[in-house]
Amino acid sequence: MRTGLVAVAALTLVLSVGAGPAAAKGGEIGGSGNEYFRSDPAGAPTTVHQTFGLTDDGALVGDWDGDGVDTLAVRRGNRYHFKNTFSGAIANFSQSYGTVDDEVLVGDWDGDGVDTLAVRRGNRYHFKNTFSGAIANFSQSYGTVDDEVLVGDWDGDGVDTLAVRRGNRYHFKNTFSGAIANFSQSYGTVDDEVLVGDWDGDGVDTLAVRRGNRFHLKNTFSGAIAEKVVTYGRDSDHAFSGGLDAAGGTGLGVRRPPPAPEPAPAPDPQPPxxxxxxxxxxxxxxxxxxxxxxxxxxxxxxxxxxxxxxxxxxxxxxxxxxxxxxxxxxxxxxxxxxxxxxxxxxxxxxxxxxxxxxxxxxxxxxxxxxxxxxxxxxxxxxxxxxxxxxxxxxxxxxxxxxxx
Ligand SMILES: [Ca+2]
Ligand SMILES: [Ca+2]
Ligand SMILES: [Ca+2]
Ligand SMILES: [Ca+2]
Incomplete structure (x- = not known):
């Protein structure tokens, strides 16, 4: 396994290529642990191994500085601590937004290349384009309170918008107004865990479903067959997506739960x-x-x-x-x-x-x-x-x- 140090060196090289659109999408990663592993879009073995935050933090991924690289943030209550690099324990900056009970989303709502937060209350979404101030820049109602929500750039215009999931059917919205979806897609099964990313680097985000440690990547909005299947991480990991560099599309990442404590040895029934x-x-x-x-x-x-x-x-x-x-x-x-x-x-x-x-x-x-x-x-x-x-x-x- 390559170390974080090696990964940082690789990152520096990539950065000179130039920044592109942010590619991480969606909500909290879920699970627990403070160890994160990342791969490039091809599903290559781990290229970044990072330890950040506490095991019980909420975790998010996004491009907080607009350099084209998606990095971590951790959530504690309604306070968010953002990290722009793959090493070091100290957050680069912090923000308070919304309430401790809000569901939080990450996306580039204004197309400036920087991902910021949104909070969801029921079927209403309050979008923030900066990292300061408590007031949302704008709001949108979409779908129902029971919908699972996804974030992505479904039309490749650089602006992230919402989609809602009902079973294995996804209803995509390209704007922040109006109740009607722009288009819909069925993919995978109702039980699948779903991820969003630009798997082929064409600037358009699409779906992937995860089954165990196999990710079925879909690059279009029609057809039931995945264009690519990638194996990454362990079944017990919590998966997320994020771009490791400015040019190459979205890669896969996993948050690894802390190891279970060693079971205590059975007491000696006949101690000396x-x-x-x-x-x-x-x-x-x-x-x-x-x-x-x-x-x-x-x-x-x-x-x-x-x-x-x-x-x-x-x-x-x-x-x-x-x-x-x-x-x-x-x-x-x-x-x-x-x-x-x-x-x-x-x-x-x-x-x-x-x-x-x-x-x-x-x-x-x-x-x-x-x-x-x-x-x-x-x-x-x-x-x-x-x-x-x-x-x-x-x-x-x-x-x-x-x-x-
Ligand atoms: Ca970044
Ligand atoms: Ca933005
Ligand atoms: Ca868009
Ligand atoms: Ca794409």
């Missing part, structure tokens, strides 16, 4: 036990587990301190804010004997799993992460013993009972 005191290798109670483990690993348990308490010869695990934590050994047991071993350790620690933590004699058993296991059983001092350890005990500063 983190031993930090007398159960450790060489310590007085190690005989309870010696020769019965399936796996052992020296490790640390962050956010756990070890204390000695006067009158006792074994350490007490006390939750703390310390990232270094307690040193100990992870011990796992064969699956067949696992719960027998846990029961054996519970008895040794005087832990009764049928009682809540505060009802335990010394310790309660809970799970905590360690450096070498996402979760491990650990016997933690009950709240009463935690308080006593902090007030009257001695912190094992090394975190290691065997080196204290």
């Amino acid at each position: 036990v983190f031993t930090y005191g007398t159960l450790r290798s060489g310590q007085s109670a190690h005989y309870l587990v010696e020769g019965r483990t399936s796996w052992e690993q020296l490790t640390r348990m962050p956010y756990m301190d070890l204390y000695m308490i006067p009158g006792y010869t074994f350490p007490w695990a006390v939750p703390s804010a310390g990232e270094y934590g307690a040193v100990g050994e992870l011990m796992d047991f064969p699956s067949a004997s696992y719960w027998d071993m846990i029961a054996r350790l519970d008895r040794y620690e005087l832990y009764d799993p049928s009682l809540p933590p505060d009802s335990q004699r010394y310790y309660y058993r809970t799970q905590r992460p360690t450096l070498h296991a996402p979760s491990a059983w650990v016997y933690v001092a009950t709240q009463r013993w935690q308080d006593y350890a902090r007030s009257s005990g001695t912190l094992i500063t090394t975190g290691d009972f065997t080196r204290w």
Whole structure:
């Protein structure tokens, strides 16, 4: 995949050819994500890969500076942030227009080569020819409130106008007055996603339908057969159209949804036990587990301190804010004997799993992460013993009972 840097260099080359009519058309791109991929009109592999805005922004494409290149804008409420290049995170300028609930359209309503906004309310459209001021330059009623609306230059005069879709029938309007369509066309099916662009670079915008990642490009207003079929992007992408250069007609683009988060691993039904005191290798109670483990690993348990308490010869695990934590050994047991071993350790620690933590004699058993296991059983001092350890005990500063 080519990088954005390469694409910008290519763009500079193209710009010297000279500006032509804007070619991006229509409404918001839809979907989510802040990664955009663009291709040239021939449907070549990605020539621009751009990251812009936030994943939940509304997104639009248009020629905001009249150089013949269609670029992105993002919408947040009724505020629009326009970008004139394919790289960099900062918008070139911004505009507020309409309300947060308006459906927004992009087109070149006055034929000056610059795309601007329009908002739709029901079947009434309020067109703006500049990027400042709240008042529409003119308005038009067309079609019904239920119509899907498209924008394009259907007659090649450089001015974008509306079309409405009803099922798979499209009613094209070349002017901003009058209720009667200039002409109509049937294309594709009622379920097709439709795009508008000048696929053949003759200055006239026509339809394309998208099925999965295949785009059926139509260059005329009659006949059911696509002149060209292009494969681009992924089924899960949201598609749009836009011109990458001044001369070559409209290309395809996709907005890619952010990757789904990795599913959390299933919790270990038999996590290892983190031993930090007398159960450790060489310590007085190690005989309870010696020769019965399936796996052992020296490790640390962050956010756990070890204390000695006067009158006792074994350490007490006390939750703390310390990232270094307690040193100990992870011990796992064969699956067949696992719960027998846990029961054996519970008895040794005087832990009764049928009682809540505060009802335990010394310790309660809970799970905590360690450096070498996402979760491990650990016997933690009950709240009463935690308080006593902090007030009257001695912190094992090394975190290691065997080196204290
Ligand atoms: Ca531009
Ligand atoms: Ca314009
Ligand atoms: Ca026109
Ligand atoms: Ca055309």
